[in-house]
Amino acid sequence: MDSIDRLKAGDEAVFGMLYTRHTPSMIRVAATIVNSRATAEEVSQETWLAVLKNIGGFEGRASLAGWIFTILINKARTRARRDGRSVSFEEGGQGNDLAAAFDGHGRWKEMPELWDEITPERIVAGRRLAEHMRDAIDAIPPAQRAVIVLRVQQGLDPAEVCEALGLSDGNMRVLLHRARLSLRARLAELS
Known part of the structure; x- marks a missing residue:
């Protein structure tokens, strides 16, 4: 069963x-x-x-x-x-450098330094990193946060995320990309 x-x-x-x-x-x-x-x-x-x-x-x-x-x-x-409050998941454009950090499959073009230099000290500091990531996710705009939580943390398929949030596939990908860029910038602050 x-x-x-x-x-x-x-x-x-x-x-x-x-x-x-x-x-x-x-x-x-x-x-x-x-x-x-x-x-x-x-x-x-x-x-x-x-x-x-x-x-x-x-x-x-x-x-x-x-x-x-x-x-x-x-x-x-x-x-x-x-x-009396609602948040739209549609988001206006931002810059033309959206593809700079990721390839066409959503993977890093170049891994952030933080992940290249894993040391015992960094492993011990893992809790702090997890807290920093939670704070970073909480700090990004609501639409980006919803997409990254559903897509990355929960592992939902893109179609499920689009259906749940009422987004087009293209809009979901843009929001996910922007969220990843914001998180990458926050991770870079730690190194």
Whole structure:
């Protein structure tokens, strides 16, 4: 029995594993849409209730994570409209150097120095780096943050990210690229 079937059967261990894996990212994505972290936490909890209530209807046309995040984003948008705040995921242009750091497949053209020089000291400082990355992700514009959390941290397919956020493929790629450039600049500050 796979994890989806076990979740449908009410397996608490599977739910606990999914909850632990996805909740921090869910709160971060919801916070890009609603007005506060507390509201984002509420939206996350509402999403988990909806997931448990509707898991029997999950058909597997998207990944389970994609389905969960689609529910989350819809709930966050509804809450933002109700609270009088909404964030558009469409973003205007910025500079012409977007392709400078990445190749056509989204990989670094040149690895940041930080990753080239891994030493025992840097391994020990890993927690600080993780905190710095969380802060860096939290500092980028909401649309970029939502895309990078869903695409990179959660590993959703590009089509799932586009569907969940209501973006075109091209717009999603631009937002992801800009987020990566911002994060790369923050990482460069550490070296």
